[in-house]
Amino acid sequence: MIAYFENLPRRLSAAAGDDDFNAADETNNGDLKSFGSDFGGMTTSVPAAVIQPSTADEVASAIRFARAEGLALAARGNGHSIHGQAGAAGGLVLDMRVLAGPIGLTGGPGGPIAEVPAGALWAEVLEWAVTEHGLAPPSWTDYLGLTVGGTLSNGGVSGQTFRHGPQVVNVSQLEVVTGDGERRLCSPEAGDTDLFFAVLGGLGQFGVITRAWIPLLPAPDAVKWIRVVYSDFERYASDAESLVNRYGPDSFDYVEGFAFVNCDDPVNGYGLVPLASDRQTFDPDRVPQGSGPLLYCLELALHCRHGDDKVDQRAAEMLKPLGYVKGLEFCAKVSYVDFLSRVNHSEAEARENGTWDAPHPWLNIFVSACDIVDFDREVFRRILRRGVGGPMLVYPMLRRKWDQRMSVSVPDGEIFYLVALLRFARPPPDGPSAEEMMAENQAVVDRCRSAGYNYKLYLPHYRDQSQWAVHFGEKGWSRFLDRKVRYDPAAILSPGQLIFSPEA
Ligand code: FAD
Incomplete structure (x- = not known):
């Protein structure tokens, strides 16, 4: 795993002692700044370091490191948020695009399934599924330069949603690293059901999605x-x-x-x-x-x-x-x-x-x-x-x-x-x-x-918790709080959503 950093060299190097980090370079502030802005172009939240994980275990190491150091951590998909939701000012940003890797084809009782690294863009899924296999996920976004993990953390809607539902209901299993650094497989059938539903549309609050299993249908010509x-x-x-x-x-x-x-x-x-x-x-x-x-x-x-x-x-x-x-x-x-x-x-x-x-x-x-x-x-x-x-x-x-x-x-x-x-x-x-x-x-x-x-x-942006409570409604907010305590007790994940701040 490569880490780019400016202010954390000694602490990251200490972690490198157990091979968790290969602290590549002390980088200049310009590189970090590019990870501190987004498509909205209205916020800047420069992180202390950008981590480029190549496996889910490296994501887990980064989360454990952040937690031990009291740092916030945000997974950043393709940075297409509007209000800095994928930022972590002074904390760690995980560059999920590096976790793109090859997509796999597996089978399930309902038909073929794509096993997709969460950093892949939907454009890459389209190319792989249609060109190589004549298959396609049923539900899309209009624009495909978005990551699978990013849209699954929000919803993912387009003109197919009326028929197939949003992208978040077109997933059969997820691999997730929770806020305490545990890697888990979750699905409605095979276990960790609550975590599965929590992270779908979960605004990055409960874990980092590292892999998604997406059912496929025959693609039209x-x-x-x-x-x-x-x-x-x-x-x-x-x-x-x-x-x-x-x-x-x-x-x-x-x-x-x-x-x-x-x-x-x-x-x-x-x-x-x-x-x-x-x-x-x-x-x-x-x-x-x-x-x-x-x-x-x-x-x-x-x-x-x-x-x-x-x-x-x-x-x-x-x-x-x-x-x-x-x-x-x-x-x-x-x-x-x-x-x-x-x-x-x-x-x-x-x-x-x-x-x-x-x-x-x-x-x-x-x-x-x-x-x-x-x-x-x-x-x-x-x-x-x-x-x-x-x-x-x-x-x-x-x-x-x-x-x-x-x-x-x-x-x-x-x-x-x-x-x-x-x-x-x-x-x-x-x-x-x-x-x-x-x-x-x-x-x-x-x-x-x-x-x-x-x-x-949709893709909500609020500045304080009372507005979030209204957004989710009484029952929804109480479930959201329960899930936060269960999966990210130190509240380190996705601070740019401005829902929770890391515990001191
Ligand atoms: P980011 O912006 O990088 O991240 C979004 C949030 O998810 C952050 O909080 C981040 O921390 C978290 N996150 C990212 N990856 C992970 C992960 N692997 N695990 C856990 N949390 C993660 N939306 C639609 O529904 N339909 C559309 O048609 C559509 N079109 C768009 C077109 C454009 C040009 C743009 C800019 C946005 C569009 N969106 C659309 C919105 C899009 O769904 C969101 O911006 C979404 O955040 C995906 O972008 P991203 O992959 O760049 O994620």
Whole structure:
């Protein structure tokens, strides 16, 4: 195991005496700083050392060392958090990307299973599963430059969630190193069941996930990819909800959607709608007279095999009952891998125009279906009527596809929506400051609270424990506290979540 450090050479060297650490180098502060920032770009929490473990046993050694030294420790996946959740100021950061290694194929009673090191990116899982085996996990995120351990510590949602549940319910077994440095295998059947459910959506609080077993299904060859535009939110929501409740051959394999500004703007408006792989353009003359400040785009996909000449007809039949604006439909047929990699195109664009490296005050909220029409009226059409400099996702998922034994907290009711404000604004003077965007996020959350919406933050960020207690609710919070005492009694893990601080 390699350790990069600045202030801890003697203590790490002492640990190196029993071969736990190969303290490679005293590194410069710049290297440590790069592990102290994240995709959000708004926080800096420089660690004292970065550890690069190559096995689960090395993760265990690092945790035992941290505990003995009274240091906080955070597993860092790919650093795609927004508010420093994967940081450990003055403590140890475990660079989980080093724990990527080869992925294995095993079998279970229900079919093939991928045995994946937790530091692997979902893009690497996709490449391995589809290209080498013609198989695929059923549930994805939109963007695949995230680690398996990172999304399993949060939820992992996308347009497949309505059917297969989030990524946290598509795991059969985990290898976890708890906060007392013990390596354990856990699963709903084979033991340590409570630990299994605790770490799923557990925000890194109960252990470091080092390996995950993910059931696989046969991968389709291609995808019929469709976007259709609505001018009326109630019709949009009613169609989206009926689609996620459909089963059988006339149901789509992917249902997502987003709100966009009713204007000819490439970043917030019509420019968001046409598919990258398609040459169609958005015809503004098709937008009904009297439409409001926002329009809505339902995004759908239908899996198919090469040579399936019926897929276009099937899709056309399934679109018929939907109340979108006729003439504003966009379709393409792309390979399954290209479909799942669709965000790469936006990433490349954002890197080129500088918005990938600018601050990203993103806000993700789950809002119950019973409040979503009011949310549209009061939040989308008032507070956010000029857009957020990127997509404003809003699509439904089914609560019964989530497992309440896990640590993730979701709203009550049968259906809730993911609302994601994916801000890609240019930095000032061309765009708003991070503070202005944060203030707008706060106004959105304040509206949710004052209107009494049934909502939960996804990828939550709170500054004090009383807010966390409200987030989890009375029963959930008491279970969270019990689990913390059981699995990380010294409270050293993932301090950047600002839930607990290490015991003195
Ligand atoms: P990090 O940000 O590095 O870590 C996140 C948290 O998990 C930290 O607290 C960390 O300590 C902990 N952690 C990391 N690895 C482990 C581990 N192995 N064991 C225990 N704890 C660990 N989310 C979705 O659900 N759907 C999406 O479509 C989606 N798209 C995104 C697109 C972009 C461009 C970005 C920036 C984020 C997106 N996210 C999405 C959010 C993403 O799920 C979270 O950022 C998540 O944290 C994964 O990122 P990461 O692997 O970089 O983890």
